[in-house]
Structure formats: structure tokens, C-alpha cells
Amino acid sequence: MKRKLTVFLALFFIGIGIVQAQTQVRGTVVDENGDPAIGATIQVKGTTQGTVTDSNGNFNLSAPTGGTLVVSYVGYVTQEVPVSTNIRVVLVTDSELLDEVMVVAYGTARKNTFTGSANVIKSDVIEKRQVSSIGNALSGVAPGIQVFNNTAQPGVDPVIRIRGIGSLNASSAPLWVIDDVPYTGLLNSINPEDIETMTILKDAASAALYGSRAANGVIIVTTKKGRRNQAPEINVKYTIGTSGRAIPEYKKLGAAQWAEMQWEALRNRRPGGSTVTANNQWATDNYVAQVGGMAYNPFFLNGAANPKPIGTDGKLVPGTTLMWDTDWFDALSQSPIRQETQFSLSGGTSGTRYHASLSYLDEDAITIESNFKRYSGRLSVESDINKWFNTSLSVGFTKTESNYPNQSGAAFNNPYLFARVIAPVYPVYAHDTQGNVIMGKDGKPEFDFGRTRPNGKDQNPLATTMLNTLLYERSTIDPSW
Template identity: 35%
Template sequence: MDGRPLSKILLVINLTAALVFAFLNQASAHVYSQVVTLHEKKASVQKILKSIEKQTGYHFLYDKQDVAQASEINIEAVAQPVETVLDQCFQDQQLTYKIFETTIVVKKKEVVKTVQAVTIQGTVSDAKGPLPGVTIRLKGTDVATVTDVTGKYSLSAPNNTGTLVFSFVGYNTQEVAINNRTTINVVLAETPKALSEVVVVGYGTQRRVDLTGSVGSVSSRQLQERPQTNLEQELAGKIPGVNVSTNSGEPGGDTRIRIRGYSSINTNTDPLYVVDGIVWTSGGNAINPNDIATIDVLKDASSTAIYGTRGANGVILITTKRGSKNRPSTVSYDSYASVSHMAKELPVLNAQQFLAVEDQSYANIQKYDPVGWASGKYASNDPKVLRTALIGKLFDANLNPLYDVDWQKATTRTAYSQNHNLSFTGGSENINYGLFLNYSDDQGIILNSYLKRYNARLTLDNTIKPWLKVGATLNYNAQEQRLGSYGTGGNNIPRMLIEMIPIVPITYPDGTYGKRTDYPNMEGGDNPVAQAREIQQLAQLRLFSGNGYANINILKGLEFRSVIGVTTAANYYPSSQTG
């Protein structure tokens, strides 16, 4: 076979490859190794750019108007990189550039405007003189200051526009536009409503403007912003200096109120409750929050002096709702419902992970006690031996677990709670009355835990004479609580729903409950589902209270008030167990 045609083909291929390689090298050098030579005097920017385009592979994009406004250029450059040449050309120009592969964009430089801060000062006063402690804030920003003891202030604003907001407790908030001014004096007006607000204190009532002691107040509207079946929990975050803590999430869980901090670790530091002038010993959980008109908390010694040592930890004064004067008979009803569930489960081992940990623990014995391991000391504790003995009960023939129980899910539920309030009120010129009924069913997330409450309250007020007014209140409260956190150690449900092993079932096919001791070498501990279902630990409260009062107006501004009351309560703790 003649090899000449083949050799010609190979020669053509080699020549083609050489030409392509040379072309690529030329293109690469054309793009990335650009140098420019310029000898120009008083040349326009447009001329310079066209000259660079001829000498390189770059193309320029620019606004002709921007380039035309630039000054003429003098430049001497021999074999200089494009970037160096452009930097020299635009050094004294209001132009800049940016390279995008083979395209160069020329544009105007961004002008950064520097705004000088403006200092605004002035004096804030009221009808009586300068006001110290007034807050001045630039509206819509975090820029703020307060007035000094002479009522003067100084504030640095970013510009001479905007609005200043002047605010102070007991005064109307005022907004003032700056309007290029550097001195702004303001006179604040008192808020009549805030100053004339009536506050209940130990000896009666006072206007807040005349009050010298430390008193915090909460209205019924504020309490209902976050409805709770427990009055103490509703106070959380409502009054400065009043700390509310709950150490249990179950319905009716124990709540602690501390006023002005913790004063002792040995003695009782609970505050004193006074309801409608009568000392209340059953705590806030026995009061229907919907029956409350106002709560006043006396926090310092001057406010609590009338109660002696009983008020040493603070006093919570509760004024309940009553009928309205000169109003027709009215029926009111309100209710709310809520849904609760476990927000987050604690991470625990499932059945396979539990068995893997046991296997690893057994294997580690050989490392830490090789002599005992070699002598067969631990042979009876071999997990395979233990599991083989439980085939059919806890394991299948391949020693795989028959059960994998999530005890947190098994012992808890989605709880639905409800609260209903029904009231009948009315009154004439001299007599007013009110009947208030409440039913509350607060279900807990632990199976079968709950708190149910029934409450009835009757009020009557009668103005017999212009100088004599009498009234009475009757209250009955019945509540029943099924606990979900009783017991200790292995008999405590919240503890056992974490510690119960996953390979033991809730119930076996024959209906009997699984126990932790069903698997060898496990410590004792009860089945939390069995506890929740079969053990009924109740706390029942029956409370009756009644009080009457008489108000005698002796002189204008001088009133005699006498209150008599009785409270009786009975607590029962029945328990039963089945299964």
C-alpha cells in the first residue's frame, strides 16, 4: 500500500494544529498583554480613548456628555499598560473607569457629600419652672438625650431638619419641628388624667400626684391582654420591682411573687394579699382574674405601714368588679380557648441506639478489666445472652427489639383549655348589684393532668343616706387539680418520661404495663404512662368568703369606713390507684 496520501494528510493536520496554536497565542497576547504608546498634548478624552482602541483589543463605553466636559490631556507614555495610561489620563479628571474583560466602562466619579452635624440646644420647662429628666429624641432615630437639673439639653442631629419628641411622665408628649433652628425651648403641659388617677393604698385611696410611697398599679384591661387562669402569672412583667416565677408548667403550678427582690432564704417572703379590704390567705390562684377591677402593689415601708409585720414583704391590694350605678340590668359573657403542646423534646436514645451503647459498654470491659474478662467473670452479662432469654417478649429471633417507644410523646398530649365568664350587673340611683360566674378548665400536656375551677361572686352596694353607704360581697370558689408531677425519683412522671428505656413497651399484648426492670440490670422506675392513667392524685379546694362594709361621711374630706369579713377554706387530697 502506498503511504504517500497518508503522509500528506498527516502533514496537513500538523500544519493546521500549528496555525491554530499560533492564532490562540496571538489572541491571548492580544487580550491580556496590552501596552499603549501615546504622545499627546492638549488632546481630548475622546481622542485618547480612540487611540487606545486602535492599539488594543479593548472597546470603550461612555456618555459623550461626560467625556466632552472633561479637560484636555497631556500625556507621554511608551509601551505602558492600559491601566497605567488610564490612571494618568483621569488623574485630574472627574472620570473613572472599570474593565470588564474586553470592555472598559468610563463614567463620572461619585461625589460623596459630607453633611456636618448640627447641635441643637434649649430649655424644657412647665408652668412651675425648668424640668429635669425630660427625654428628647430625634423622631425615627436612636439619637436622644435628657435634660439636666436646670432643664437644659444639647443634642447633636445629623442635619437641621426633622422633628424632636419631648416626653416626660405625667406630661403630654410634644413634637417640635427643627426647621433650621439651633435653639428650641419647649414648655410641657401636665396630663390631667395621669395626675388625677386614684390609687388604692393601705388607708384608702389617694391621687397619684399626691402619692409619696412606692406603688405599682395594673388595670383589668392590662390583665386581660394576656389571659391566664392564674392571677399571679398574669402579673408577670406588669409592674416594675415585682418578680413572678413559676417552677412548674402544670395547670395550677406553684407560682412565687417577690416584691423588691428576695429578702431572706430562711423565712417566708410571700406578699400579703388584701381583697376588697379583707386579708386573703388562699393566694392568687384562688381568685378569678376576670373579677378584678384593679391591682395596686404597695412596695415600700411607708405604703405598707398600716399592715405591720404582715406587710413586710409587700402588699397586693385587689379591688374586684361591682355593679354600676344608674345602669340597666346587663348580661355579659366572654370566653377564650387555648391549645398547648410540648414545644421541644429532649434528645434521647431510640431502641437501636440504646442497644448499641449497651454493646459498646460491654465491649469496654475487656479494656478496663482484661483479667476478669479472660476469666469469664462477665460472661453472664453478655447482652446477647440477656436478649436471647427475652426472645418473644422484647426481642425477635434475630435479637432485634420488638418495641421502640418515644416516652415523651407517649406521656404527653396536645391540651385544650377553656375559660368562660358570665356576669349580671345593674343599678339604680342608690343601689347597684353584680353577679359574676366563672368556669375554667385548664388541661395540662401530661396525660390526664388538669385544673378545673368554679367561681361565683355576688356584690351589693346601697346608699341608704347621703352620708351612709353599706355593701356586701359573697364569694365561693371550688377547684380540683389532678397533678402530673407528684412523686419523687422513679415515681415522678416528668423524670421517667426521660429515663424510661425505649425497648420496653407501654403495654404488652396481654394488657400489662411494661416496667424498666423487665430488662436485666436496669434500676427500678415506674411506667410514666401507667402513672398518668392509673394513679389519681387530686388536690381539691373549697373556699367561702364574705365581707360587709359601712362608709360614714363625717365631714367633707373625712370618712369613716368599717369592714368586717370572714374566710373559710377546706383542702382535700384524695388519691386512688388502679391497674
Template identity: 40%
Template sequence: MKRKLTMFLALFFIGIGLAVAQTQVRGTVVDEAGEPVIGATIQIKGTSQGTVSDIDGNFTLSAPAGGTLVISYVGYQTQEVPVSANVSVQLSADSELLDEVVVVGYGTTTRRAFTGAASSVSNDLIENKIDINPVKALAGTVPGLQMNVGSGQPGAPANIFIRGRNSVNSGTQPLYVIDGVPFETGIQGMRQSEGQQMSPLATISAQDIESVTVLKDASATSIYGARAANGVIVITTKKGKRGLNIDFTARVGTESMPSYTDNYKLVDADTYRQLSKEALLNGYNYASTVGRQSNFQRFNDAYGLGLPYNESGAEDFFSWYTEIDYDSPYNTDWLKEVTRTGLIQNYTLTLNGGGETATAARYYTSVDYFDTKAIVRGKDMKRYSFRFNFDQAPTEKVAYGFNSNVAHTITNMGAGGGYFSDPITQAIMQSPLSPVYNEDGTWNFNTINGYNPVAQRSELGDKSEAKQYRFIFSPYVTYKFIDELSL
């Protein structure tokens, strides 16, 4: 019986090994021109397990032998390939997108007829991402476009690289063109306060955007000259349509601290006491100088405290040195105190219409309110915007109109000044033995370094408020000489 059981267990574990046999897959994803596809999704069919291709189009994934990989990317046909050690995938453009309208410097064309390098993003993708800066919706949707945002401040600019990070001018932003008008988004075009920047693109409502086209190569950007050395992002706003259309959109969302912060949880009061005591008994000195006396020994001798060099003496020295009671009943989570669940609200009312004939006037108008409260307390932004676009083509040759936008933003950037005003840094530095409030309800500044990050982020704390007013008015008149030439 024992021999049979042993044989059964051996076969059982062999079966498990076969069932979970994995293959390390290394592969590359390219487009029809042989260029790497950055950010393509590679997923094991029938599961949620997967990865994305890197800047060179390469990927590595552990997949079950005999399985199937599903490779997909926006604007390309999805492909399925069997699992093998080495995989090379060439994605083909979706034929349904070849007749998509592409906005270029001199007008519009179809993707089928366009020979330059460009990518278009529809308003559906932009509207579905709730962010006060609509340009951030381009992340993960445009091949070759890299983006990073160095701040969690609402309205903060995004650093966009269209032609790679290693080019000579990669440190500058691409040129933005909104309804045919170049838009300044460099340092000169941003409201900057004590090192914090706010992008002027945050004054545009995502609900007003019809499409975004990213122009990449020289043939696509040549009309804009040297300013387009880092590519061009062309934003086209919505126009009026026939009849009368009224829409109201309400979007509410939340955001919270990322999951990786679980690895950076602050210690509780008991652990903090124990670690502090161990540090003092092990010769801790704040200067970290080799051979220097420890804080415990140096101050104990200098001030004649007469404390014994044992656990009891270390506890008493901690209370004397930090002016915080070692046996304090408090257990404050400072990181939790300076953060919150962020709330995003966006309400938009649009009204557009026009006559039924081709020569009738058409209009598009919208009223938008956006309110975002960041994860870190004291960082907020509100935007009020109004847009009115008008266009008419009274004859087959003449067309005219204008696009206008008025926006007012109010941004609370929190306290400026660098290191000691950063709430996250301050929260990590604080002792859990210190309370946020004194017993009489006032703010407690008897902390490990004399700062109270919660007080700094309160309604009565330090503020750096920025108000921005922006008005855009761009009229146009075109005359068609022939079908291929309009001015």
C-alpha cells in the same frame, strides 16, 4: 477577565461586611427617680430583634450601626435612641396615667397625688392572660416585681419578690388584700400534699378583678404593719354599674412543651442499642467504681454465662441483664407518651346593674368555670366559682355593701412520693425498646426499672386529688364625716 472577577468579588464581600456591621450596645434603663427599670423592652426599630433589661436595669444588644433602639415599658413613655456603644435611658411616666386611681390602705387616691411607691395593673392585662391563678398575670407588668413558679401544676403558687431577693425576709410572700380583707397565702393558707402546693388565689376568677395595685415602700404599706414587710398586693373586684349589663366570655387556649426540649430529645431504639453495646464493651459498671469489674465481665463469670467479649456477646448479655430483648421491634418515645398538648378552657357569665340615680343599689354577679389540663398527663384542675357584690350609698354620707365569693376547685396533682413518681424523670430513664402495653393490652411493667410512667398517669393510676371549698364574705359600712375623712 480573571482579574476583574477577583476585584468584583473582593468589592462584593467588602460591601457585605459593611452592610452587616454590628455595634455591641451596652446600656442602662432607669426611671425618673434613677431606679433601674427591670424588664424594659429594648428593640431594634423595624425588626423583631431585641432584649430586656435585667434586675439592675442593664442590657446588652448587638445592633446595626446607624440603627435606632426603641425602649418601652408598661406605664412609661416609649423612647427612641440612636445606636451607640453606651446608652443611658431615663423613662418618664406616661402623663395620661397620672390621674389613674390607686388603691391604698386607707382608700383610693390618684397617682398624681400619691407619694408612695406603687404600681397599678388594669383588668385588661389580667383578663388577657389565661391562667387559673390570676396573680401570675403580674409577671412582666410591674416594675421591680420578680416572679417564679417552681411547678407546672395547675393552680401552683407563684413566688413573688417585691423588695428584692436579698432582703432578710425575701423568702416570704407579700401580703394580699382582697376588697379590704387580708388574705393568707403562706404555707398555712395553701393546700399541701406531699410537697405540692395549691394557691388559694386560684379560687378567684380573673374576670371578676377590676384592678391590682402593688404597694412597695413603707409609706404605702404602713397601715398593714409587720405583715406588709415584703410589700402588699391589693386586689379590687368589680362593682355594679348603672343599667343592666350581661356579658359572656369564652376563652380556649393550648400550651405545649417549650422549644428548649428539642435539645433533650430521647434517643431512638437503634441509637440506644448501639450506645448500650458500646458501654458494655467499654467496661461499664453501674457503681462507676474505678478498678471494679464491669457488669459484663462480673455477671458473665459469676453466673457462668460463657458469653464472648465481643459485639454478639454484648447483645446477648444486654438481653439477659435487662430482661429486654436487644432486638425488640419497639421504638417508644416515653417523653411523648407522658405529655400532651395542654388545653385551657374558661367560660364566664356576668350580670351587673343598678338604678340610674346616685343613691340606687348596684350589684355585680358572675358564674365562672375554668378547666385546665397541664402538659404532663394526669395533672388537671377544675374550678367552679360564683361571685355576688352589692353596694349602695343611700345618702351622701352613708354607704354600705358586701363582697362575696364561693369557689370549689378539684385538683389532680398526680402521684406523689418524689423521684420515682415524677413522670418526666421516669420517661428519660426508660428504654425505647420497652413498649407501653403488652401484646394483650395490659400495662407493661417489664421496663428498665420496673416502672411504667404512662400507667401511673392513666385514669386507673396513682392519684393525689385535692378538693378545696372557699367562701369569702366581706361586708362594709362607711360614714363620711368630711370629704377627707370617712370611717
């Protein structure tokens, strides 16, 4: 009796396994662009039963009704889907693994299989940097990259060195490749918002891909494009901000301090350092002008009555009033404003992808009459004619405007440098002996070009910066000028 019961139970459980319902599953696995995922793994959850997709991304599998399938693929998020007759799985890229794929020459490679030295900078890093040139977006984001600017003029392309200087006589600049095309133009003509990724190839492996032009490294730029089966997406972005000097301007002498220091210099350069000869020097030096046969000191309102404004103690005589106390750096600087407007439209169908963008940038420098403007637009369209033939079109336009003062090293030609050495007692605008501003024929104040120093040929850094090329007309007050 016991043996019969054992046989019965065994047959009972076998029967349950036989009659358990099975479903024949036919499915397709594709990536975000709609391309078939070849070799994706499909496994029945909780079992070792499974299969892989073929060259078209299709699979065929028998699975228990009501069960769950686990779909996995390298570089994509693993998904679980319920068992059904027909299944279409769209893989989602694993964001944590995006930096494992890089653009190399005319294709892509996985970082763990690439034997060279390379870094990938993605769009989310670039977009956080308020830069006018894509070259400045590389500063501090990758080891072995030196990015520095020779000027504070906005919009100027930086100097970039990959692992130092590679040549004594030839160029040490890296090779730029934008969407598989070598680029030799200005980097400030490219809108950083249009960049998807930048891959920096830093060693000899880059020379194997691009030849001798890659001797100083290669920077591969991939621009943004539309994706398959992407609903139209519109992005509008507006940013505004201001900036200032990283290091505050150092303290400079005021007009009173300058006058006292000049008196001290006059005393020290005379035999015996006599205060008497120093005072007498005020009446004969170029600092005193001759007007109508009368000596007057142009730096002080009461100069005509007292051509010796400094006492024997080296201090201003009580009651002496300063005519001008000019902060030339303040006159030449401003609070720079940077504003940028971005517009983009992207999307795609199963056969066509598109991306379009427009942008406007207006950036001021800390020096007046110094700014950079850029108007840019870009259109990218890709279309699949069939499985083995596709076409693409990428066009763009850029217009830039740049204003900047003379930046040569000579003090008289560089307003920024001249503003640091010119005495604070010189006025910005021309005045008569009573301190009244002289107006020009256009109704605006005339710039002072050193008229108060008859024997000199001083320039006015503010006038030079504002591109004022008109010489100061002869003054009726001082015909000898």
C-alpha cells in the same frame, strides 16, 4: 355737629349692652356614680365670668342667652353645654387619667401626691392574660416584681417576690388585701375576670399602712362592682386555646441507637475492650431473660435465635428486627386544651349597685392526667340608706379540682423525669415472647412493669402517671417473675 354724633354713637352701643338678654342658670354637676362634684368650675365661654359648685354640686350663674358654659373638673373630660334655665351635667372620667388614681390602704390617693413606690394594674391588662391564678397576671407588668413557677401544673399559685427576698427564715411573700380584707387563701380560687384593679405597694410606705405584715410588699386587689344609674349590662365570654412547650424536646436515642450504645458500653467495661466479650455479655447480662431454660433477648423479635444481635462492628446484625421502639415522652404528653366560660351581670340605680358573675375553667397540662378545673361565682351589692350611711355585701364561692402526677425529684417517682431516662426498648404494655399484648381481666392492655428484666424492679412511668396502682400479675410465660 361732629361732637353730637360721637355722643349719639356712644349712647347707642351702651344701649345695646344694656338690653342684651341674660339668663339665670341653676344647675348641678355630678360624677358617673351620681355623687356631687364639689368645686367643679363653670365658666361662660369666651369670658372670664364663672363660678364653682358648692358641697351639693349645685351652682347659680347669670349667663347670656344662647351662650355656652364650659364645665371642667380635675380627672374628668371638660364639657361644653348650652345656656338654659336648668342644667344637669354628668361628668365622664378621662380614661387617660385613670392610672393617676390608686387604692391605698382603706382609701384612694392620686398618684402625683403619693410619695411611695406603687404600680396600678387595671382590668384591661388582666383580661388580656389567659391565666388561672391572679398571681401570674403580675408577670412582666411592673418593675421590681418577680413572678416564677416551680411547676408547669395548671392552677398552681406562682412564687411572687417584690424587690427580692426580704427574709432568710420567715416568709418572703407579699401581703394580699382583697376589698380591704387581708387574704391568706389560694390565689387560684379568685377569678381574674372579677378584678377591677391591682395596686402594688413596694416600699416602706406600705409598712406604714399595714404594719409588719407588709414587710414584703402589699398587693391590693379591688373587685368589680356596679355603678350608679347604670343600665343592666350582661357580658358572656368564651375562650378556647391550646399551648405547647416553649423549648422543644431534645433529640433522644432510638431503640437501634440505644442497643448499639449499650454494646459499646459493654465492650468498654470489659478488659481490653474486646468485641468478643461484649457479644458474650449479651447472653449473660440481665438484658437476656431465661425462659424455659432457653436464653432470648427480649428487645428483638428474633432474639431467641440470635441472643447476640450486635455484630463485631458494633452495629445491628442484618435482619435483626426491633421488638419495641417507644417514645416515652410522646406516650406521656398531650396537646393541652384550655377553655373558659365567663358570665357577668352588673348595673345600678341612684341608691343600689350590683355585680354578679359565674365562671368555669378547664385547663389541661402538657402531661397526661394533669389538669385544673375551677367553678366560681361572686355577688356584690351596695346600697345607700341615706347620705351618710350605706351598706354592702360581697359573697363568693369557689370549687377547684386539680389532678397532677407525682412531682418528687426521684426518677422512679417522677414520671416526667423517668420518661427522659428510660430506654426506648421497653414497651408501654406487657407482651409475651411473640410480641402479643397481654390483656388484663378488665379487657384492657396490661401495663408492663419491667417483666422483661427479671433481676430488676422497674416502674412504668405511664402507669404511674395514670395512677395505676395494681402490680402486674404473674405471667404464665415467665413464672419466675
